[in-house]
Amino acid sequence: MHTILEKKLIAPNEYDMWVEAPKVASHAKPGQFVVVRPTSKGERIPLTIADYDLKRGSIRFIFQAVGKTTHQMARFEVGDSLSDVLGPLGRPSEIKKWGTVMLVGGGVGIAALFPILRELKRVGNYTITVLGGRSSELVIMKDECRRYSDELIITTDDGSEGIKGVVTEGMKVASEGRKINQAWAIGPTIMMKFASLAAKEMGIPIWVSLNPIMVDGTGMCGGCRVEVGGEVRFACVDGPEFDGWAVNWDVLMRRLQQYKDEEKLSLEQYMAEVESAL
Amino acid sequence: MSPKVRQKKVPIAEQKPEERIRNFDEVCLGYTMEEAIEEGMRCLQCKNAPCVAGCPVTIDIPGFIKALREGNIDESWKILKNATNLPAVCGRVCPQETQCEGVCTLGRGKDFEPVAIGKLERFVADWKASSGDAPAPAVRRGEPKGKVAIVGSGPAGLTAAGDLAKMGYRVKVYEALHEPGGVLMYGIPEFRLPKTIVRREIENIKLLGVEVEVDTAVGRSVTIEELRSEYDAVFIGTGAGTPRFIGIPGTTLNGVYSASEFLTRVNLMHAYRFPEYDTPIKRLKNVVVVGGGNVAMDAARSALRLGAERVTVAYRRTQAEMPARVEEYHHAVEEGIEFRWLTNPVEYVGDERGWVKAVRCIRMELGEPDESGRRRPIPVQGSEFLLEADGAIEAIGQGSNKVLLDAFPELKLNRHGYIVADPETGATSVEGVFAGGDIVTGAATVILAMGAGKNVAKAIDEYISAKRLRAASR
Numbered sequence A: 001m002h003t004i005l006e007k008k009l010i011a012p013n014e015y016d017m018w019v020e021a022p023k024v025a026s027h028a029k030p031g032q033f034v035v036v037r038p039t040s041k042g043e044r045i046p047l048t049i050a051d052y053d054l055k056r057g058s059i060r061f062i063f064q065a066v067g068k069t070t071h072q073m074a075r076f077e078v079g080d081s082l083s084d085v086l087g088p089l090g091r092p093s094e095i096k097k098w099g100t101v102m103l104v105g106g107g108v109g110i111a112a113l114f115p116i117l118r119e120l121k122r123v124g125n126y127t128i129t130v131l132g133g134r135s136s137e138l139v140i141m142k143d144e145c146r147r148y149s150d151e152l153i154i155t156t157d158d159g160s161e162g163i164k165g166v167v168t169e170g171m172k173v174a175s176e177g178r179k180i181n182q183a184w185a186i187g188p189t190i191m192m193k194f195a196s197l198a199a200k201e202m203g204i205p206i207w208v209s210l211n212p213i214m215v216d217g218t219g220m221c222g223g224c225r226v227e228v229g230g231e232v233r234f235a236c237v238d239g240p241e242f243d244g245w246a247v248n249w250d251v252l253m254r255r256l257q258q259y260k261d262e263e264k265l266s267l268e269q270y271m272a273e274v275e276s277a278l
Numbered sequence B: 001m002s003p004k005v006r007q008k009k010v011p012i013a014e015q016k017p018e019e020r021i022r023n024f025d026e027v028c029l030g031y032t033m034e035e036a037i038e039e040g041m042r043c044l045q046c047k048n049a050p051c052v053a054g055c056p057v058t059i060d061i062p063g064f065i066k067a068l069r070e071g072n073i074d075e076s077w078k079i080l081k082n083a084t085n086l087p088a089v090c091g092r093v094c095p096q097e098t099q100c101e102g103v104c105t106l107g108r109g110k111d112f113e114p115v116a117i118g119k120l121e122r123f124v125a126d127w128k129a130s131s132g133d134a135p136a137p138a139v140r141r142g143e144p145k146g147k148v149a150i151v152g153s154g155p156a157g158l159t160a161a162g163d164l165a166k167m168g169y170r171v172k173v174y175e176a177l178h179e180p181g182g183v184l185m186y187g188i189p190e191f192r193l194p195k196t197i198v199r200r201e202i203e204n205i206k207l208l209g210v211e212v213e214v215d216t217a218v219g220r221s222v223t224i225e226e227l228r229s230e231y232d233a234v235f236i237g238t239g240a241g242t243p244r245f246i247g248i249p250g251t252t253l254n255g256v257y258s259a260s261e262f263l264t265r266v267n268l269m270h271a272y273r274f275p276e277y278d279t280p281i282k283r284l285k286n287v288v289v290v291g292g293g294n295v296a297m298d299a300a301r302s303a304l305r306l307g308a309e310r311v312t313v314a315y316r317r318t319q320a321e322m323p324a325r326v327e328e329y330h331h332a333v334e335e336g337i338e339f340r341w342l343t344n345p346v347e348y349v350g351d352e353r354g355w356v357k358a359v360r361c362i363r364m365e366l367g368e369p370d371e372s373g374r375r376r377p378i379p380v381q382g383s384e385f386l387l388e389a390d391g392a393i394e395a396i397g398q399g400s401n402k403v404l405l406d407a408f409p410e411l412k413l414n415r416h417g418y419i420v421a422d423p424e425t426g427a428t429s430v431e432g433v434f435a436g437g438d439i440v441t442g443a444a445t446v447i448l449a450m451g452a453g454k455n456v457a458k459a460i461d462e463y464i465s466a467k468r469l470r471a472a473s474r
């Protein structure tokens, strides 16, 4: 059983949770994820490991309530348990001394970016972090990221904080007049697509963390297949990080739509249940 | 042959095709006691019993049938249990026509069918389970002989675990998924192998003292080094679960599935009961399934039960070369699945929304035999045609599961990516690490995986005992 140790609402519809998972905590590395099945009739969903605590044997994830499963998890309280947590899965990020690195995060993707940033800093990189969101309150984990960033740039669509605009504006500012050896971009698919295009234009190699629909997370179903450099790869075992220049974004975005009708039905039914229980 | 022996098998009750194509309940309803005894009477009790040699776990077939027809089900069950930990499963899914029943003496007679060995085996196991008296747990007292870790809870791992526990070892099974059983749980559908039966067989193995830890991917959640330092031996039975794709254009279109994903959603995740269960599956209308094995049959018949109006199986060879169990093929035909022989897809054609709308196929002809001994299919130039479809499922085979292998580079693999292991003992290139089942042979059968589990359990016992002796005499 995976007991919830802490739970916080950190932005509208975004939750920060610490959960008991000793085996995951003792093996997790930046860039990896877990597959969570909250209830015995639940779906298996992937969530990035945002942090891990060896002493307590717990892991942290930050998630946005978007559909039935994440809305249901949002209603779990401290002391409740998640049915299943499997991990750590996926290949860890390539942590080494690159020189100057640029880390671009958007939405809940910032949670996935955070452990990578921290490790990159720890091994001696110069870290420039660009965080974006629609408005100031949606840019999460600012203070935590600041601690490990040599420079922190914030962009908001509505201009409520930092640069008014999208993250690619921040990327331009960050790379102005200097060489960036490696970049990462993690966030909504559309953001990663444009960040990759921008990075390619600037000649900066960039890792992106792809988020296709998964089932097992162990390479056994092929549902998570993505197209990278013209080849079909399984994101759960070959990724989730891939070379952003080479990703076929249209395929990814299309495949994310596969279950739209079913997801809508599932969420509506769940919300009706919740309301009638109140 | 004695004129009293009936020529054909005693007919067995099945759900009618027109009913069963809309539910996931088991197709075959099994024999009654009277029918089972009548069928058992057909066995000639051959002295040489060729059937036993045809069974990969050498069940004493005349023995269990004799006890059955004398009405001594307990005895019959004990005889089965001596050889197999999963009789209710084997009786249902073994390809009997190429194994025990394929060599049955009775079946040799003109116009005679072999004894329905599988159906009788299943009868005894089910009867025993429903009679309510729980099998006495054979828990050993005193010090365990040693500790063994089993990686993967498919038939290979479960069999090895059960046998080692019976020998007095402390055994723990690690499984990556949230439920044990391997393909029995996530691959083979409910209508062929009800999951309550798989769970029941696993409970029986737990009663022997075997511990099962789910949600643990060895190589990720715990490393093989950790297991090697904690246990006297490690058995790897991680199976061949990685789906292969033909690799034709359009593979990433929406509506194109691997059979593994389709079946995992339906079986392990219960998507056929969506939205009661949260995992969705597309309710496709017009489905093309590619392949000719059990996996293809299971995918096709599942799609039908999910409400498809038309399901077509495209196979690049002919019916004669089809590897699926004969019974499943017959069931599929009865259910209205269409078969296109000598047909291979060359492209998935998408609509403007990126959903598959047709499968472009090419006709094949059979040429010279290939390395498998079957005649090689060759495309007929210029014979391409379109099959309309809103879904396509590829069931063309699986490769080895990689999660563990990637994290364990010391382990020697063959050129197909499977573990190199001694065919008798399962010993691998790493001391104290053994392997068996599909991860060694490539995708095979439940009973072969169990046979491997059995042999390796013996070898592990010998390995640990010898190691103990050496240590004691030092």
Ligand SMILES: Cc1cc2nc3c(=O)[nH]c(=O)nc-3n(C[C@H](O)[C@H](O)[C@H](O)COP(=O)(O)OP(=O)(O)OC[C@H]3O[C@@H](n4cnc5c(N)ncnc54)[C@H](O)[C@@H]3O)c2cc1C
Pocket: A033, A043, A044, A045, A046, A047, A048, A049, A061, A062, A063, A064, A065, A066, A067, A068, A069, A070, A071, A108, A111, A112, A210, A211, A212, A213, A214, A215, A240, A256, A257, A260, A263, A264, A267
């Ligand atoms: C490697 C990886 C790491 C991720 N990390 C995070 C994270 O740290 N925080 C976070 O909030 N989200 C993360 N996601 C996305 C998260 O898995 C989805 O938001 C979640 O599955 C939605 O489930 P739902 O039932 O609430 O919504 P649904 O209504 O089922 O779906 C909403 C949308 O989420 C996506 N989705 C649905 N099911 C799945 C699935 N099984 N696997 C992946 N995506 C799916 C689809 O695009 C869908 O349209 C990650 C995804 C991947 C692949």
Ligand SMILES: Cc1cc2nc3c(=O)[nH]c(=O)nc-3n(C[C@H](O)[C@H](O)[C@H](O)COP(=O)(O)OP(=O)(O)OC[C@H]3O[C@@H](n4cnc5c(N)ncnc54)[C@H](O)[C@@H]3O)c2cc1C
Pocket: B093, B094, B095, B151, B152, B153, B154, B155, B156, B157, B174, B175, B176, B177, B180, B181, B182, B183, B184, B187, B188, B216, B217, B218, B219, B237, B238, B239, B240, B241, B263, B294, B295, B298, B325, B401, B403, B404, B436, B437, B438, B439, B443, B444, B445, B446, B447, B449
């Ligand atoms: C759809 C389908 C239908 C079939 N029908 C038949 C049939 O009718 N008759 C028949 O005889 N055979 C059939 N087969 C074949 C048969 O099921 C397999 O040959 C058999 O299950 C192999 O057993 P196994 O124990 O080697 O592996 P599997 O059953 O594949 O089990 C392996 C287990 O190991 C787990 N695992 C993998 N990696 C790790 C890891 N790193 N850590 C922990 N756990 C791990 C997997 O999750 C899985 O549960 C069918 C197969 C499929 C897919």
Ligand code: SF4
Pocket: B054, B055, B056, B057, B058, B059, B061, B084, B090, B091, B094, B096, B099, B100, B101, B117, B118, B121, B447
């Ligand atoms: S285990 Fe399989 S091969 Fe052996 S007797 Fe039973 S059905 Fe036949």
Ligand code: SF4
Pocket: B042, B043, B044, B045, B046, B049, B050, B051, B052, B061, B062, B103, B104, B105, B106, B107, B114, B115, B117
């Ligand atoms: S070969 Fe057939 S008839 Fe002979 S003992 Fe075996 S099952 Fe009976």
Ligand code: FES
Pocket: A213, A214, A215, A216, A217, A218, A219, A220, A221, A222, A223, A224, A225, A234, A235, A236, A237
């Ligand atoms: S999620 Fe099934 S193969 Fe990646």
